[in-house]
Amino acid sequence: MRRVILSALFTAIAAIGVYAADNDNASSLPGEKGAAPSGTASYFEGVWVGAWPGWLDASASQDVTIKIERGGKEGVFRVEYSWGASRMRRGTVPAGSVKAKGREEGDRFVFQWANKRGNDVEITLRKHNDDMVKATIEKSGPLGPADRPTNETVLKRK
Numbered sequence: 823m824r825r826v827i828l829s830a831l832f833t834a835i836a837a838i839g840v841y842a843a844d845n846d847n848a849s850s851l852p853g854e855k856g857a858a859p860s861g862t863a864s865y866f867e868g869v870w871v872g873a874w875p876g877w878l879d880a881s882a883s884q885d886v887t888i889k890i891e892r893g894g895k896e897g898v899f900r901v902e903y904s905w906g907a908s909r910m911r912r913g914t915v916p917a918g919s920v921k922a923k924g925r926e927e928g929d930r931f932v933f934q935w936a937n938k939r940g941n942d943v944e945i946t947l948r949k950h951n952d953d954m955v956k957a958t959i960e961k962s963g964p965l966g967p968a969d970r971p972t973n974e975t976v977l978k979r980k
Contacts, residue, residue: 872977884908953979
């Protein structure tokens with residue numbers, strides 16, 4: 823009887839050790855497939871610069887800078903998104919910036935925030951060429967007559 827109990831106890835301890843070792847090597851958070859494993863740099867980390875093109879006025883554009891750095895939690899990135907002042911057809915859009923958290927989803931990077939009007943704004947980056955990404959901005963909620971719900975551009979690594 824003593825051998826059976828010791829054998830069962832040994833098997834249980836060994837199984838717990840194997841389970842703990844598997845969890846220590848997990849590379850992404852649950853539900854976030856494709857996140858970069860800790861210790862490896864993400865393609866999207868760094869500073870990206872470019873401009874959103876105007877759609878009512880082809881000569882108008884708005885400078886944009888996106889700074890992405892690894893956050894404290896695995897699979898989470900700190901993002902600082904800033905835009906320059908721009909003169910549009912209906913007036914001047916002031917410069918500004920926002921801080922958000924982003925995540926890598928396979929071959930794309932996504933971050934979002936709510937603007938002052940309460941509309942959700944989401945930006946998706948996809949690898950385009952070496953040191954270039956294709957950026958898509960999507961706005962939800964009620965938009966003004968000069969607003970566009972989506973826009974695309976190509977950003978370069980700085």
